[in-house]
Amino acid sequence: MAKQNFVGMVISHGKMNKTVKVRVQRMHFNKIINKDIVRFTDFLVHDEANKCKEGDIVRIQYVRPLSARKSFAVSEILRNKGLSWIQYREEAPAKVKAEELQKIAEYKEQVAKKLGENGNETVKQQMDDFRTLNKISLTNLTDESKTQVSSILKKYNIDTLEWPNKYPLFDLEINKLRNELEDLKIEINKSNFGPQASKLLKEDPKKANQILLSLGKSEPEKMPKNIKKNILMKYYVNLLSKDSASA
Numbered sequence: 001m002a003k004q005n006f007v008g009m010v011i012s013h014g015k016m017n018k019t020v021k022v023r024v025q026r027m028h029f030n031k032i033i034n035k036d037i038v039r040f041t042d043f044l045v046h047d048e049a050n051k052c053k054e055g056d057i058v059r060i061q062y063v064r065p066l067s068a069r070k071s072f073a074v075s076e077i078l079r080n081k082g083l084s085w086i087q088y089r090e091e092a093p094a095k096v097k098a099e100e101l102q103k104i105a106e107y108k109e110q111v112a113k114k115l116g117e118n119g120n121e122t123v124k125q126q127m128d129d130f131r132t133l134n135k136i137s138l139t140n141l142t143d144e145s146k147t148q149v150s151s152i153l154k155k156y157n158i159d160t161l162e163w164p165n166k167y168p169l170f171d172l173e174i175n176k177l178r179n180e181l182e183d184l185k186i187e188i189n190k191s192n193f194g195p196q197a198s199k200l201l202k203e204d205p206k207k208a209n210q211i212l213l214s215l216g217k218s219e220p221e222k223m224p225k226n227i228k229k230n231i232l233m234k235y236y237v238n239l240l241s242k243d244s245a246s247a
Contacts, residue, residue, distance in 0.1 A: 004062040005075065008043070010052045010082065019070065020045050020052045022060055046073040053082025129155070197232035201225060211235060 008024035022045045027036045044067075045060050052058060057079035065071040129152050200208050212220035212231060220228065 005059055006043070006072075007057065007059050007078065010054055010056045010058060011042070013047075013052055013054050013082075018047055018050060020047045020074070022058060022072075022074075024060075043072050044070045046070055048073070052077065053080075053086060055085035056080055056082040193233045193236040194229070196236060197229045200232060201228060208232060 006022075006024040006026075008022040010020050011023045012021040022043050024041050024043060026039050026041060028039045029035075030037050043060060045058075046063070046066050052074060056077055058074050059076040059078060060072040061075040062071060063073045066073075133149060133152055208228060209220040212223070212228065215231065215235065217223065217231065
């Protein structure tokens with residue numbers, strides 16, 4: 001007759017001689033919810049040679065009761081994961097400490113770079129250089145000003161013949177936020193002008209067609225109403241932006 005056996009993982013060892021604790025995962029059908037659920041059972045298992053380590057996958061087999069709570073013994077070590085786990089626990093503190101020291105060194109380097117302690121220029125010095133470029137008038141440059149401008153432009157690899165440059169030198173986060181805010185304003189204005197565009201299409205379709213013709217849309221009578229409404233909303237948004245710019 002085949003003996004009862006399970007496959008489980010050693011979760012504790014060394015606390016008792018020739019005894020380890022093995023956790024076995026088993027499926028149990030629950031009639032109330034009509035589903036299989038996972039159950040974990042812990043067994044005290046006899047380990048004659050004291051070979052099992054925490055993390056090992058072992059097969060345990062039923063034997064005659066060795067004590068009140070111990071009636072299984074280790075028959076086979078399937079995966080020797082315990083040694084690798086012990087090695088990891090020994091090496092982990094050193095690795096963590098090395099990573100922390102590396103992060104601290106990188107942080108100190110960044111701080112030194114910002115403060116100019118390692119020979120690099122500080123952010124304040126860089127801003128002072130750009131303020132100097134803005135102060136110098138390029139129309140009436142003296143020889144000294146020309147030399148100063150060319151040295152600053154060369155220092156920052158700015159390849160331009162005029163200053164201030166009409167293109168942005170740096171992609172600032174505030175510029176992205178400004179663009180997102182403008183897009184948000186357009187969407188808000190669109191939603192506000194929706195009823196106005198619908199009212200114009202309903203009460204004065206002739207005027208709406210004239211506006212569409214002025215925008216370069218051919219045969220506005222044949223266009224669907226939803227497309228007309230979207231174009232009219234954009235038209236009102238553009239009108240509002242022009243009025244605010246002129247104000």
